[in-house]
Amino acid sequence: MVLELQKPRPIWQIMFSTHHTDVGLLYLILSLSFLFMGGALALIIRAELFLPGAQILGDAMTFNRIFTVHGTTLIFLFILPFASAVGNYFVPIMVRYKDMAYPKLNAIAFWMIPPGAALVWLGFADFTWYAQPPYSIISAPGPAADMWIFGLKILGISSVLGAINFVVTILKCKHPDMSIGQVPLLAWSFLASSLIILVAIPTFAAALLMLLTDRLGVSGFFNPAMGGDPIAYSHLFWFTFHPEVYVLVIPAIGMMYEIIPRFSRKPIYSYNSGVFAFVLLSIVAFSSWAHHMYATGMSFTEKTVFMVGTLAAVPASAMHVFNFIATMWNGRIKFSTPMMWAVGGIALFFSAGAGGVANAAMPLDFSTHDSYWVVGHFHLFVMGTIAFGSIGYLYYMFPYVTGRMYNETLGKVHFILSFIGTILVFFTQHVLGLYGMPRRVFDYPPIPEWIIMNQIVTVGAMIIGVSMVIFLANMIYSSGKGKLADTDDPFGLGGKYYYPFEAKNPKH
Amino acid sequence: MSGHSNWPEWIYVAVVIALMCWVGAEAWNAERLVEHVPADAELIKVIAQQWFWTFEYEDGTKTIGDLYVESGKAYKFEITSKDVIHSFNIHDYVVLMDAVPGRVNTVWFAPTDVRTHDIQCREYCGLIHYNMRGTLHVEEPSS
C-alpha cells in the first residue's frame, strides 16, 4: 500500500491537485499545524493559571480570547480536518474506487478551511467556542465576534461538503462486488459521522445566521431585550454540537479499529457489533443534546428525558471497548507506537465515558456543571481518546505516506510523556471541579487546594507540550531523512493485510 | 462475519444496560428529592448583572454581594439576570442555577453551618467573570 506518489513534485502541483491523496496530504498538514497552534494557546492558558493573580497575561480579555480560539481551533481546525485527511487517504482505497466521488468538491471543501481559519485567528473573539447569547450579541466586542461567526459558517459548509462526498463515495462508488457489510470499519465510521454532520450542522448554520442578524440589531431571536430567548440558541447549538461530539469520536474509534487488529495480528473480534455500535451511536447522538443545559432552568421531565437519552449512548460505546479487548485477546501484540497510542486511547475512553455518565446524572450537575470537572471530562475525550487515536493513526500511516519510517524510540517517548501528562492534567481537573473551581476564569482566589491542583495541571500540560515538540521534530526529520520503509509491511507484522472484502479467511 | 458465538458480548451489554438503569433510577430519585421545595421556604430574589449579585429579601431589603441567611431555615432563590447569562453558585451547598435574562429559575437550600461561604458565577459572562464573587453569611437563628 503506497498512499502518496513517491517522486518529488513542485508544491503547486499538490496544492492545485484534486486527487484524494493530495487533498488528504493538505488536510493532514493543515490539521497538524493547527494542533500545534492550538496547543500553544493551551500552554499559555495553563501558565497563566499556575498561580492566582496575573502571571503572563496582562488582562482577562486576552485570556478569554485565548481560550475561545484554543477551543475553536482544536475542534474545527485540528480534529475535523485530521479525520478528513485520514478519510481522504483511506476511504477510496477501502471502497475500491479511484478517488473520492466528487474530486473538485473535495478540493473546494479543503480550500474553504484556510479562509475560515484566518477569520477565526485574525478576529480572536472572546465569547467562548459556545458564543452564548446574549453575551455574544450585546457584550462581545467588535469585528472579532462577527469574524468568528463568518469563519464558523465557512468551516461548517466545508464539513457539510466533505460529508456529502464521503457518503456518496461509500454508498455509491464502492466496488460492485462489495456489499455494504464488507466495507471496513474505518470507512463505516466515516459513513456514520458524515451522516451525523448532514443532519446536525444545518441547525447550527441557522443559529449562526440568527446570531449575526441579532448582532446587527435587525432581529431579536436570542436577545431578551427584544423579546427573544437565549436558551433557544443553546438548544440549536447543542442540537448540532452534541452529535458533533460523536462526529469527532467515531472516526477516532474507526482508526483504532484499523490499528488494534493489525498489531494484534488477528481480525477484529466482531465486525457486526462494530457496525451496529456505529449506527446506534449515530442515532442516539441526537437524543442527548440538552444534557448540557440542565442548569438553565429545565423542568424535571425534560431533564429526565435527556438523562435517559444520554445514558442510551453508553451501551454502544461499551460495545466498542469490548470489541477492542476481545480482539487483543489471544493475539500476539506488537507494541509499536501506533498500538501504544490506540491502547492508551481506549483506556482513557473508558475514563471519559465514566465521567460522562456521572455528568448525565441530573443532580450531580449541580456540583459539576461549568466547573473544571467538565473541562477535564471533555478533554479526556478530545485529547485522551480522539487525539490519541488520531496521533496513533498518524504514526501508522506515516510510512505509507512518506515511504519512510519515523523514529520508533521517539514515538514511544512521545506516547509515554503524553499519557502521563494527560492523566496529570485531566484527572486533576476533575478533582479541581469537585472543589468548585469554575471554568473559563482568568484568575482564582488563593484557596490552597486550588493552587496545588492548578500547579499539577500546569506541570502536566508542560509535559504534553514537551512530548509534542518531540513529535514535531520526529515527523519533520523522519519524513525527509528517516529510514526507507518496506511499504508492504512497514511494522514487521508478518503476512499481507487485505481489507475484508478480499479476505481469504472464510470465518471473517 | 458471523459464525462464532457471541454470548460474552451479549452478557456484557446486558450488564452495561443494567448499570445504566441503576444510574438513571438513582439520579432520578435524588433529583426528585432535591427539587422538592419545602412549602415554608423563605423567598430571596437573586439578580445577576455584569459583574455582581444583588439579593432582595422577603421584607424588601436589598444587599449587594453579601447574602445573609439564618441556619435551620429553608430558602428558595428566584434567580434572574439583567444583562447576560450568569450562573449562581454556592459550591459548599451544591447550589447552582443559571441566571438567564427574561427567565426566573428557582433553586432552594437549607443552610446548617454558621459560617461564611463563597458565592461565585459559574457561567462565562465577560471581562470580570472570574471575579464575580459574593459571600454567603449563615447566621444564628434570630428567634
Add this chain to the structure above:
Amino acid sequence: MKKFVGLFLVLAVLVIIPAVDSVFAAGDEPGEYLDRRVIIWNLFFKMMTIAFVVGAVVSGTMIWLCWRFRESHPNAKPTSYEGTDW
C-alpha cells in the same frame, strides 16, 4: 413456563408497588429539611464506587492483556492468521 411468568408478575408487583410508594413518600415530612449536600454527594460517591470498580476491572483486564499477549511473553505463540493473507 406460563405458571412462572405469572409468578414473576406477582412478585414484581409485590416488590415494585411498595418501592414506588416509599420513593414518593420521602421528602414530605414537615419541618425537617433535606440536606441537598447529603443527597447529591451520596449519589456522587455511590456512582464513583461503581465507576472505580468497573474501571478497575476494565483497566485490569487491559493491563493483563497487554502483559500476557505481548510479543515478548514466553508463552506467546503466533496467531493462526500470521503469514497468511488476511
